[in-house]
Structure formats: structure tokens, C-alpha cells
Amino acid sequence: MANNNIADAIFSGKILNTVAQNDGVKVTVDAFDRGLEILDEIDPNLVNRIADSLSSDKDKKDTNKEEK
Amino acid sequence: MICSHTLGSRKNDLLAKITNITNKKSKQLNIKITIDNNILADVIQRWCDEIKKIETINQNINYVSPFRVSGFLTFWIRKLKPFSVIKYSDKDIEKQIYVNEIFALIIGLILLYGLLNDKKKINSGAFLRLLTSLRYNSMSPMSVALIYEYLYE
16 A cells, blocks of 8 residues: 555656756856856956866876875 | 757857857867867757756756756766867877866856856865866766755855
8 A cells, every 4th residue: 555655656746846956047148158257257267277287186196106 | 949948049059159168268278179060969959858858857947957957068068078179289188188078167167157147156176176077987967967056055
């Protein structure tokens, strides 16, 4: 009996609907332009830091190898 | 053709916009890249399908959350790899290797900021560490979306 209740809940979609999902906004191409402006304003060097992080990661790995 | 209820733009417009942003940011990275438009079209199609799936499952929401929208885009760029570097120096070899992960993150983050319309800075240290993880570890579209959500809050 209990198993049937679980199956009924699953089949009715109640289980999936209990997963919290915040409402979003409609996506238009303007969102990319707005995002680009915000990123350039609050963190203009992020792209360069991404590139630098790759080199420093490699250096760190090399250093760890040497230490071992 | 409009992608989905949430993605209210034509697929070709989305493709052109992502191409445009990638070209702009590649100059900042000092690399010359080439974009395979067929693969990028596939990225956009998969991205739309993923969002449509969420819309079907969660009929109580109007639009899919910004974290999922941007996380799914990051995932599909990283998975299908539409970008390659055509000109780089020896010191830029990492950029050549990671070019798709770099742009997957940059484009995803730009879209996230644009959708949230908020100037709160994310945890950029963790964001950078995500770069290598995107390339070498298993990820799903939803796991990238959840990582974005935790990085932001």
C-alpha cells in the first residue's frame, strides 16, 4: 500500500515539483551586453587573471614535484 | 527561431552575440582564435534543449533561474569545444590548451551578471580553480549551475 502511494506521488509529478527552483528572467541578447559592462566595471582584470592562473598553477605543480 | 520560453532570442542572434564577445575577449587575452560556427550552433541547440527540459519539469516557474541558464551554457561550451587558438606564442601554451574552458567561464559569467543585473563580485579564487576542474573532472550541466549559485551567494 505504502509503495503504491510513493508510485502515485512520482507519477503525479509531485516529487519533481518539490525540488526548489527559483524563478528567473527572460534571456535576450541584451543580457550579454549588460553582463559585459558589469564585468568590465567590477572586475576588469578577470580575463587576465584567468590566463595568469594557468601559468601559476603550472608553476605550483612543478614546485610540488621538486619538493617530493 | 526562438529557442525556448526562457531564451527569448533567435538562435542566430545568440550565436552572433557569443561570437562577438569571444572575439572581444580574445584580444584582451592576446590570442587569435577561430570559432567553428557549426559546433557553436550545436552548443546553442543543446543549451536550448536543456533549458526546455527544465521548463517542462518545473511548470510552476515563469523562467529558468539565471544560475542554470548560465551554468548550462558554460557546460555545453566546455563539452563541445567550439573555439581553438590559431596563433600563440610558447608562453601562451596554456591559453591554447584551455581556450574552451576559459571562454566557457567568461561567457557564462557575463551572462550571469547580465541576468542578475547585480554588481556583486563572485569568489574569483574558486572561479579560477574551476577552470582546471572543468577540463579534467566530470561535470553535468546542473553541477555547473550549482557551482555558480554557490560562488555567487
